[in-house]
Amino acid sequence: MQEIRIALVGQPNVGKSMLTNSIGHTRLKVGNFSGVTVEKKEIGFEHKGYKFIVTDLPGAYSLNNYTIEEKVTNRFLNSDEYDIILNVIDTTNMERNLYLTTELLELNQKMVIALNMIDEAEKEGVCIDSEQLSAILGKPCIKTSASQNTGIEELLTELIDTFERGKYVSKLKFSDVIEEEILNLITLFEEKNFKTKMGYRELAIKLLKEDEETFKQVHDNPIWVELQPVLSEALEHIYLHYNTKDVDEIFNDERVAFAKGAVTETFTCPLRIKKTLTQRIDDVMMHKIFGLPIFLFLMWGLFQLTFEAGNIPMEYIDMFFAKLIEGTKNLLGNGEFASVIADGALAGVGAVVLFLPNIVILFFGIALLETTGYMSRVAFLLDGFFHKFGLHGKSFIPLVTGFGCSVPAYMAARTLKNRKDRLITLFIIGFMSCGARLPIYVLFIGAFFSQENAGNILFLIYIAGALIGLFAAKVLKMTAFKGEDEPFVMEIPKYRMPSLKLIWHTVSTQAWMYLKKAGTFILAASILIWFASNYPKNEQLQTQFEHKIETAATPEQAQQYRAQLQAQNLEHSYLGIIGKATEPIFAPLGFDWKMTVALEMGLAAKEVVVSSLGILYGLSDGVDENSQSLIETIRANIPFASAVAFILFVMTYLPCLAASMVFAKEAGGWRYLGYLFVFTTTTAWVLSFVAYNITLGLT
Amino acid sequence: MTIADLKVDEKAEIVGIDAGKEFKRRLNSFGIVKGTEFVLKAKTLTANTFEIEVNRNMIALRRGEAQKIKVSPCKR
The missing domain is CATH 1.10.287.1770 (Helix Hairpins)
Known part of the structure; x- marks a missing residue:
């Protein structure tokens, strides 16, 4: 069977991905372009006895090598093997799209042009003479609509014809x-x-x-x-x-x-007298006075929803894991094995799964902002503000993504072309509290603040994190990253109805990534913590306390001894030894060795902080590991000032291991990770120290 | 006169782009080309960011960039 290799090229927002979807395919390969972390999507299918291989190149406004996407596309078109260029054009935006087309014409390759979104164009009363255009360009132009699934058959037929035909001479005519x-x-x-x-x-x-x-x-x-x-x-x-x-x-x-x-x-195209829907929406959304409050309100609403609506399924998940742990213990008895499974693995993973509803809601909201096109309005509204801090309006997108997860956020920073702009953004993304830190906040808010205030406090934490980040950006811009700004030119796309399929894809991938982390990293970390907190065994201490418990006068006293034993055991465990060794560093912040250990474990993954605290405090008081009792335990064991300092530290210190890896890759070297570690840890320590002492003074 | 001097909803023609080659091309790929008419659609409260409509495209520009685009207002 003959193979037709197609390079799919188009400007951003022309419906390229949707077109590949409506062509339908039997094979999908997602990878990266060599050397860069730009996604390379390749689809394969058969049609009329030909084998099609379509490479979906990243969206590029031109082949000027201005952005990484443009570089990748340009390099592929010039040096990779392919038979035909399929240039997708947004018919409602001809002039801008044709600029890229003229560049493609100069490559002198076989080419077919898809006049996409023809349905939308026709609705707007646009009239286009595709035959005349074909004649001018010397390349066949086919009207398509990916969303209505029209013209696809014709497009494929034309691709086969072009493949079989000799090369047309490009008709790029000059003055x-x-x-x-x-x-x-x-x-x-x-x-x-x-x-x-x-x-x-x-x-x-x-x-x-x-x-x-x-x-x-x-x-x-x-x-x-x-x-x-x-x-x-x-x-x-x-x-x-x-x-x-x-x-x-x-x-x-x-x-x-x-x-x-x-x-x-x-x-x-007819003169537009009536305002388009997009314009009417933007009259409100981009209003020079109301625009910002509307945005802030939307963000506030999203966080409220994350907290309030997320609470309902959380209770069920909590109950489920409590039962599971109990059941496991009943089934396996009270030995070491039962303990590692129930108290180590299940408790750790349970604490992570618990926060899945919060994360799904937050990611859903962010995906909604992105797919509707509102995100670029936000960049418009905020650039003036962001620019003051040495950032770019576009920095907003990676920064907001940072509220979901730092990993995609670091990758989103690629939209910034200027290296300095990108590095500053990368350095402060960690200050945008990611979804994995949410469990820690939820736990501490639950322990120290009233239920009615919970949403507001969470909002405050997120906003404060963002402000710290902005301040840090300004400092970086004035010291380490002095220099020219990246020009700010950005398309503001039409509003689009969000595609549920696309949102579902984004949200489910994020949720799945989170769960996968729970299943691997956090499971391993939980077992490690369990081991480190149970060993080495101190036989002497054990016998001594067992004797005390047996001879105790009242059951209450026996219970007390039991708790003391556990506390003693933990203190002499590996974990206790590490925590105690580093405690002096954190003592000025009001952290005890348990909090210290939890923070250090958080370097692996933020979710582990909660599960560590669960194991550390839970075991020491002999309570079961469900969240409500953890909240009570924390309230009883941690002074308020220390809790405030702890929250601040969590807000600002190094993100998880996975994110740190991605950071190093995106920033362009391991040494940057070293800088980031020093930068964030110092900031976190200083802020927590100040907050601790202020809170102590006030209460 | 540059984009930064226009009023909202004012229509003007681009008469020149006073910028380096790279940035000029970037503007070109967005349809911001000498001889094109456009409308200033919005600016932020602090006039730091501008939105123009060129060939049915909405493009956002920062003040510094807007000042590099020389325009001549169209008579009504």
């Missing part, structure tokens, strides 16, 4: 001045009957563009003697006409003019 010089050169080639693999026209264009490779080729040929004077004269003419010697610039202007011309000839 008369340049065309004249091209003609002069072609005439010379014809007269000399010059032998070349390229067409004469292509060769002439490349020479006028001062393409080095081409120059090398002709330079060694006898024709050079006659070619040189013609070429210099040609260039001289062009320079004179354009009033610049920058050939790049000249050809860029030519492209722009060509795109403009093609649109004028083929595209008519």
Whole structure:
């Protein structure tokens, strides 16, 4: 069976992914482009006896190598193997889209153009002459609508036809001045009957563009003697006409003019008198006074929902795990094995699964903001503000993603082209409290604040984290990252109804990643903590206390001895030893060794902080590990000032192991992780120290 | 006169882009091209960010960038 390899190219927001979805496929391969962490999606399917392999290239406004996505796309188009370029165009946005198309035309490859979103364009009263456009571009143009699933069949047929047909000559036409010089050169080639693999026209264009490779080729040929004077004269003419010697610039202007011309000839749209729906929504959402409060209200609402609605399933999950632990203990008896399974593994994982509802709701909200297009409005509204802190309006997107999980947030920072902007953003993403820190806040808020205040306190924590981050950004911008700003030019896309499928995909992936962490990292960490908190066994202490318990006068006293034994055991365990060794560092913040251990375990994963506290305090008081009793235990054991300092420390210190790995990769080296560790730990320590002493003074 | 000097809902034509090659191309790929008419659709309260409509596209620009785009207002 013959294979047709297709490079799918288009600007952002033209419905490329949706088009691949509606084509339908039997094989999907998701990977990365070599050397960079830009997603590479490849789909495979069969149609009419041909095997199609479509590579979905990242969205690029042009091939200018301005962003990483543009670089990847440009590199693929120039050096990878493919048969046909499929250029997807948003028909409602012809002129801008055709700019990229003109660049693609210059690649001189077989190409098919999909005039996508034709349904939307027609609804807007747009009229497009696709045959005329095909004639102008010299490439077949097919009207498609990925959302209505129309034109797909025709598109595939055209791809097969194009594959079978010989190459069309690209019809990129230039202005008369340049065309004249091209003609002069072609005439010379014809007269000399010059032998070349390229067409004469292509060769002439490349020479006028001062393409080095081409120059090398002709330079060694006898024709050079006659070619040189013609070429210099040609260039001289062009320079004179354009009033610049920058050939790049000249050809860029030519492209722009060509795109403009093609649109004028083929595209008519009615004058818009009535405001579009997007404009009417934006009148409110982007209002210069109400815009910001609306945004803040939406964020506040999201956090309230996360907390309030999330509480309902949480109770059931809590109950389920309490029963499971009890059942496991009944089944396995009271030995060491039962303890490692129930108190170690199940308790640890249970504490993680407990917060799944919160995380799902929060991720759902963020995905909703992103897919509707509201996120770029937010960037518009906030850039003025963010810029003051040395950040970029676009920094907002990775930063807000940071509220969900730092891992995708670090990756989202790639949208920032300027390295300094990106690094500053990367450094402060950790201050945006991720979903995994939420359990810690929930636990401490539950323990120290009233139920009515819970939502407000959580909101405050998140906002405070963000403000600390902004302040840190300003400090970084003024010290480590001085320099020029990245220009701010950003498309504000039309509002779109969120695709449930897409949101579901995002939310379920995030939730699954979280659970997978629970199943692997946190399970292992929980067992490790259980081991470290139960060993080494102190036989002498054990016998001594057992004797005391047996001879106790009252059952209450026996209970007390039992608790003391557990506390003693823990204190002499490995975990206790580590905690005590590092306690002096944290003592000024009001942390005891248990809190110290929990924090240190949090370097592996933030979820472990809660499960560590559960095991540490739970066992020492002989209570079962369900959350309510953990809350009570924490309230009883931790002074309020220490709790405040603890929350602040958790807000600011290093994110989890997985996120740290991603950070190092995105920042471009392990040494950056070293900087981040020093930077966040120092900040966390200082802030907690101040907060602890202030709270002590106030209470 | 630059974009930063326009009023909201004012229509103008781009007469020149006073910027480096790289940034000019970036603008071009967004449809911000010499000779094109556009409307200033919105600006933030502090006039730090501007939104223009070019060829039915909405593009956001920062003040610094807006000042690099020379315009001449269209008569009503």
